[in-house]
Amino acid sequence: MTTSTPDYDYNFTDPTDSPDEPCSFQAEPVEVIIQTYIHSFICAFGLIGNVLVIVTYLFYKRTKTMTDVYLFNVAVADLIFVVALPFIIYNEQNSWLMGPVSCKLLMSAYSINLYSGMLLLACISSDRYVAIVQARRTFGTRSRNLFYSRLICSAVWVFAVALTLPTFIYTERFEVWNLGGDSVTIMCQLSFNKSETAKLMKILVPSLQMAIGFLLPLLVMIICYSCILCTLLRAQSSQKHKAVRVVFAVVLVFIICHLPYNVALLSHTVALFTVRSCDMEKLKLHVLTISRSVAYLHCCLNPILYAFVGVKFRSHFRQIMLDLWCVSKKYISSARSSRATSEIFVSGIKTSDASNMSSFSA
Structure with missing residues (x-):
């Protein structure tokens, strides 16, 4: 492995090295x-x-x-x-x-x-x-x-x-x-x-x-x-x-x-x-x-x-996980059609948006 940065390669030549023993940068x-x-x-x-x-x-x-x-x-x-x-x-x-x-x-x-x-x-x-x-x-x-x-x-x-x-x-x-x-x-x-x-x-x-x-x-x-x-x-x-x-x-x-x-x-x-x-x-x-x-x-x-240090971001993230869990739980238990499942998911998201939180980073 050549130890070089992603931006450019470092061409290295040391004139003190013997031509028979070139300097190798192979990693261990x-x-x-x-x-x-x-x-x-x-x-x-x-x-x-x-x-x-x-x-x-x-x-x-x-x-x-x-x-x-x-x-x-x-x-x-x-x-x-x-x-x-x-x-x-x-x-x-x-x-x-x-x-x-x-x-x-x-x-x-x-x-x-x-x-x-x-x-x-x-x-x-x-x-x-x-x-x-x-x-x-x-x-x-x-x-x-x-x-x-x-x-x-x-x-x-x-x-x-x-x-x-x-x-x-x-x-x-x-x-x-x-x-x-x-x-x-x-x-x-x-x-x-x-x-x-x-x-x-x-x-x-x-x-x-x-x-x-x-x-x-x-x-x-x-x-x-x-x-x-x-x-x-x-x-x-x-x-x-x-x-x-x-x-x-x-x-x-x-x-x-x-x-x-x-x-x-x-x-x-x-x-x-x-x-x-x-x-x-x-x-x-x-x-x-x-x-x-x-x-x-x-x-x-x-x-x-x-x-994730923000309280409102964590609240919104938990709400997303809760919405997804509720949707999957209702879908499995009731075996409703995909259209009904979609309506439940949209309803869950709208309920979350109605909160008083103004920023998920605060």
């Missing part, structure tokens, strides 16, 4: 097995959590706030990545079996998730700042706020796609001769025809990833949540301590998941195009791979930190 079998289990966990729980968020959002169309719209788009971004992750991992461990178009699309899925997901989390932080710190001000009707939130989400997606264009354009499906020259491995990674382009992209892509995919959202979160904490600590509320713990959890999990990977990526990027020893390069790539897997965990934790 134990490392491959551990990563397989970790990524399987991420795929399973990321798929379940984000699908539940999307289903809950779609079933309750009348109970939306700006944060709800952001949460829905975060879940969509994480779901895209979770679906693409098994193919990305398979590409790193085996030859690429699919065509060049799927190669470009799947390699771009990581970048789109990174930029859109992180920027949307920054939008959620800003929206919570407005809702808590600026609560006394009037910011228009709910329909107007929903329009603005959807407009912002559209802009975020367009911006994420624009930032992903270098990955999409330069990702190619090509053949690489293995050590010894007796077999060929088909790779799906960034490939460049000119050395100047390679140098530019290998600096530009990770720099954008660190600046826009980590530092900018982190800065927005620190500013917004610091103001929120000050407001909560001054408030006389029985829910104050719980809200403070949630704020700390959101920021802490974000830092724990993404800081190690970005530090490792920065260290590796700074050392590009310089002579490195083979052992040091192997160590850096192992650290980069491990920290990247930790960063992937955030897509599983987003539904818990941002959706």
